[in-house]
Amino acid sequence: MSKFSQLPFEAAPVVRDACLCLHTQRAARTLARRFDDAFRPFNLTSGQFSLLMALNRPAPPNLGSVAELLAMDRTTLTAALKVLARRGLVKVTVDKDDRRGRLLSITPAGRALLAKAYPIWEKTHAEVERRIPHGNVEALRAALRRLSSIAPHQSPGTVDPTAG
Secondary structure (H helix, E strand, O other): OOOOOOOOOOHHHHHHHHOHHHHHHHHHHHHHHHHHHHHHHHOOOHHHHHHHHHHOOOOOOEHHHHHHHHOOOHHHHHHHHHHHHHOOOEEEEEEOOEEEEEEEEEOHHHHHHHHHHHHHHHHHHHHHHHOOOOOOHHHHHHHHHHHHOOOOOOOHHHOOOOOO
């Protein structure tokens, strides 16, 4: 039960200024828009680029491993894959070793698109990194990896100290 019968208005700026979730969401949305703009000439979103990159492997990964890598639920990933499959950029096949499983592969058209989009990612990413105060890029990456390793049911104090 809350200690307040009505939350005081003064709580709003406290959350606005201190909430890591809010600041992370804002930063993620801002970055996504920046990369979406950069990838627009390829009719590609930042999320689609990340998904294609996740599939750019020597052997096709299964749906579960890609969902875990991208921190997406399987339903959302399946919907995103359908859009790319309709464009002929990815292929979803039945895993011959486990008929219930699905393997995800990038098509030659998907690889060609990634080859064109990757230099744009490099340029845009370098521009973003230049906006982060010197020496803090690796620290930011490490902090984000550590935060993303917290399972929804874990408290931050139970994170594996060797993760990220």
